[in-house]
Amino acid sequence: MTVRTRFAPSPTGFLHIGGVRTALFAWLFARRHGGQFVLRIEDTDRERSTEEAIQVILDGMEWLKLRPDEGPLYQTDRFPRYKEVADKLMAEGHAYHCYCSKEELDVMRAEQREKGEKPRYDGRCRNRAEPVPGVDPVVRFRTPEEGSVVVEDKVFGRVVFENAELDDLVLVRSDGVPTYNFSVVVDDMDMEITHVIRGDDHLNNTPRQINIYHALGAHPPTFAHVPMILGPDGSKLSKRHGAVSVLEYRQEGYMPEALLNFLVRLGWSHGDQEIFSVEEMIHLFDLEHVNKAASSFNPDKLLWINQQYIMKADGKQLGLDLWWQLERMGVDTKAGPEPEQVAEAFRQRAQTQHEMAQSALFFYQDFSGYHEKAAKQHLRPVALEGLERVRDGLTVLEDWRAEPIHDVIHSVAESLELKLGKVAQPIRVAVSGGPVSPPIDVTLELLGRERTLERLNRAIAFVGERAQAAAANG
RNA sequence: GCUCCGUUCGUCUAGUGGUUAGGACGCUGGCCUCUCACGCCGGUAACAGGGGUUCGAAUCCCCUACGGAGUACCA
Numbered sequence: 003m004t005v006r007t008r009f010a011p012s013p014t015g016f017l018h019i020g021g022v023r024t025a026l027f028a029w030l031f032a033r034r035h036g037g038q039f040v041l042r043i044e045d046t047d048r049e050r051s052t053e054e055a056i057q058v059i060l061d062g063m064e065w066l067k068l069r070p071d072e073g074p075l076y077q078t079d080r081f082p083r084y085k086e087v088a089d090k091l092m093a094e095g096h097a098y099h100c101y102c103s104k105e106e107l108d109v110m111r112a113e114q115r116e117k118g119e120k121p122r123y124d125g126r127c128r129n130r131a132e133p134v135p136g137v138d139p140v141v142r143f144r145t146p147e148e149g150s151v152v153v154e155d156k157v158f159g160r161v162v163f164e165n166a167e168l169d170d171l172v173l174v175r176s177d178g179v180p181t182y183n184f185s186v187v188v189d190d191m192d193m194e195i196t197h198v199i200r201g202d203d204h205l206n207n208t209p210r211q212i213n214i215y216h217a218l219g220a221h222p223p224t225f226a227h228v229p230m231i232l233g234p235d236g237s238k239l240s241k242r243h244g245a246v247s248v249l250e251y252r253q254e255g256y257m258p259e260a261l262l263n264f265l266v267r268l269g270w271s272h273g274d275q276e277i278f279s280v281e282e283m284i285h286l287f288d289l290e291h292v293n294k295a296a297s298s299f300n301p302d303k304l305l306w307i308n309q310q311y312i313m314k315a316d317g318k319q320l321g322l323d324l325w326w327q328l329e330r331m332g333v334d335t336k337a338g339p340e341p342e343q344v345a346e347a348f349r350q351r352a353q354t355q356h357e358m359a360q361s362a363l364f365f366y367q368d369f370s371g372y373h374e375k376a377a378k379q380h381l382r383p384v385a386l387e388g389l390e391r392v393r394d395g396l397t398v399l400e401d402w403r404a405e406p407i408h409d410v411i412h413s414v415a416e417s418l419e420l421k422l423g424k425v426a427q428p429i430r431v432a433v434s435g436g437p438v439s440p441p442i443d444v445t446l447e448l449l450g451r452e453r454t455l456e457r458l459n460r461a462i463a464f465v466g467e468r469a470q471a472a473a474a475n476g
Numbered sequence: 477g478c479u480c481c482g483u484u485c486g487u488c489u490a491g492u493g494g495u496u497a498g499g500a501c502g503c504u505g506g507c508c509u510c511u512c513a514c515g516c517c518g519g520u521a522a523c524a525g526g527g528g529u530u531c532g533a534a535u536c537c538c539c540u541a542c543g544g545a546g547u548a549c550c551a
Contacts, residue, residue: 012551047550104549111547120478140549158481167479169545175549182551206480206546227481230544234487238544264488267500271489274499293482293489296544300487303501313514346497350514361512376511411510426510438512 005037007197009063009070010186012044013055016247019064019299020201020231020239023265027228028199029068030266030287040193041073044186046179048078062248066258067280075193077185080472084180087188087218088173089413096217097173099139100127113270122169138176143184143214145170151209156289158202158225163209171210185208187214195223199289202227202296226289229269232298238300255327255356256304260311264304269293277310309353320345320355327359328366338366339448361438365448369435372464376437381461383469385428388414392429393458402451408443432461 009025011017032039041063045051060074092098100123102110111121128144153161173184180188190198205227215222233239251261263278270293272278272286304370312320321342328335335341344362352358363369372381395410415425426442433454439445446454 010551014551032479044551050550107548115477118477122478154510161480163480163510169547172549177549179549181549186551201545202481203545204551207551209480229482232544236487236543267488274490276488276500295482297488304486306501309514348513351512410511415510421510423510430511434511436511440512444511 003196005032005035005197006040006191006193006195007032007037007070008040008042008073008193008195010042010044010200011059011190012047012050013052013059014047014050015055017055017059018239018246019251019261019265021059022062022066022068022248022261023227023268024199024201025063025068025264026066026262027270027287027292028197030283030385031197031199031226031289032071033284034287037196038071039068040075040195041070042075042077042189042193043142044077044182046077046182046185048179054321056249058249065249065252066262072193075189077189079088080185080189081180083192084185084188085175088184090181091217094140094217095241095309096130096355097141097143099130099133100135100170100172101130101137101139102127120167125170128170140172140176141174142170143173143210145210145213145415148461151212153205153208153212153225155205155208156197156224157229157292158205158227158294161205162206165209165213166292167168168210168213173214183210184214184272187211187218190223191215191218191220197224197226199226199228202229206226224342226292228292229294229296229344231268232296234299236298253330253356255323255354255358256271256308257311257315257323257355260308262302263311264307268297268299277307305353312352312355312358313350315349317342317346320349323355324348324358324362324374327355328362331359331363333359333363333366335366339450339464343448347444351440364434364439371435372431373436376431377464380428380431381465381468382464385424386424386462386465386469388418388420389428389432389458389462389465391417392425393455393462396446396451396458397455399451402447404443404447407446411442421458428461429458437447 007028009028011021011025029039031037043056043059045056062067088097092099094357107123110124114121123142127142133139145168146166150162150164153163155161171183172181174180208225208227212222231239248261252258259280262280262283266278266283266287267276269290270287278286321340323414324345325335325341328341338344344365345358348358348361352361391414392411395414396407399406399410411429412422412423415422418425427437430439430442430445431437433439433445
């Protein structure tokens with residue numbers, strides 16, 4: 003039997019990292035076993051489902067390359083099938099019509115709660131022979147009254163539920179729309195899902211679903227409930243931390259492989275290994291090493307992993323990503339060096355590509371003013387001679403490459419009997435506006451002769467003005 | 477309330493009766509160095525609590541505490 007897993011999100015909110023992690027595990031498991039991965043959109047709740055959310059799910063999974071072998075399938079396309087199965091259950095006595103009103107049920111539950119009992123449907127319509135005129139009934143499942151259901155969960159192990167704890171759940175609403183616990187069973191059965199990998203918030207639903215499988219004469223699939231992902235503070239994931247659309251991570255400059263790597267280590271491990279290529283994940287992933295406890299999302303680690311990926315990323319891709327970020331920021335990338343070369347210079351200096359773009363801005367456009375502290379520290383009269391000599395040396399330099407540029411700066415430092423840093427740092431502030439940049443020779447090469455000389459002259463003038471102002475004041 | 481589930485450094489985790497409880501992120505000391513990074517060397521910090529079982533428990537059992545989920549004509 004070939005393995006078939008599925009990811010079945012309901013498009014009622016954005017696809018966030020919790021959902022992605024579940025999808026990743028299901029996808030990895032299918033890949034690992036040479037099986038298929040199905041994407042099913044659970045949109046039976048028409049009130050809350052949105053077209054936008056569906057699009058985010060599709061785009062997000064495409065970005066992460068978590069591509070389904072089948073689907074997207076939509077539950078709203080399958081209503082006739084649910085009806086067919088419900089009718090069968092009715093005909094065989096596994097289900098019955100219930101005419102109770104919402105109010106009636108509320109009263110019933112309130113009374114039970116008062117008595118310290120678990121609120122549950124008491125089966126009052128179980129043996130009703132006649133319909134109630136004018137009332138559209140719901141279809142309820144006739145849960146076995148005795149015995150227990152054993153869930154052999156791949157993650158949680160053996161979990162036993164007493165049927166007496168369960169009640170007769172609604173299968174089909176009065177308007178004919180199936181409920182989750184029913185449609186999910188029909189779908190997983192029809193789609194021949196062998197392994198249901200989903201969030202552990204569904205563990206409690208599992209015995210009910212298993213009972214439905216049995217009533218249908220079907221074999222339940224293997225279940226694996228994966229723990230939830232919490233926010234950095236250990237609270238439920240919210241908009242503040244991870245509960246934003248996954249696509250936001252693309253905008254913030256994370257690489258999809260890095261996000262996947264981060265997510266696979268949330269609740270799963272392979273010894274001490276931290277970095278996994280997608281191929282390695284596929285090769286190594288297993289349900290046995292999935293944790294039982296929820297884990298919280300650590301943004302710093304995501305940043306670190308992303309940086310690791312940037313360092314090793316393909317140069318072309320890095321250039322493309324930097325270009326994309328710059329364009330998004332409204333920068334004219336034609337007005338500066340090739341993004342690919344710039345990205346190379348920043349390879350080890352950025353945790354995200356967005357950060358890289360921010361740092362690289364000075365290659366493409368002029369900065370308005372100097373970083374105050376840096377200017378104060380480095381653009382001083384003592385730096386003047388070095389700046390001028392370097393400018394003069396670079397003006398006549400024939401070969402505009404990092405090495406010869408380095409030689410010019412180095413010899414100026416030597417002739418002034420200064421350490422390289424004493425000469426380089428003022429140049430850095432002069433050309434970048436701030437105290438941080440890639441190695442100075444590389445920076446100048448990328449910046450180009452024209453811009454370099456122009457900015458050097460501007461800095462020289464700046465130092466001159468400052469000296470005059472200081473003299474006037476003091 | 478009831479049912480089910482969970483609990484190892486701040487965080488992600490290794491660990492399946494005998495370990496100085498290991499690694500990673502973070503933080504931190506140092507080295508490298510033209511800045512920032514990268515890299516390298518070092519430090520910090522954990523078995524929720526209490527009872528058992530055992531020669532011996534992070535590991536097995538029970539209780540408590542805390543956290544989570546379900547208890548819908550949501551999914």
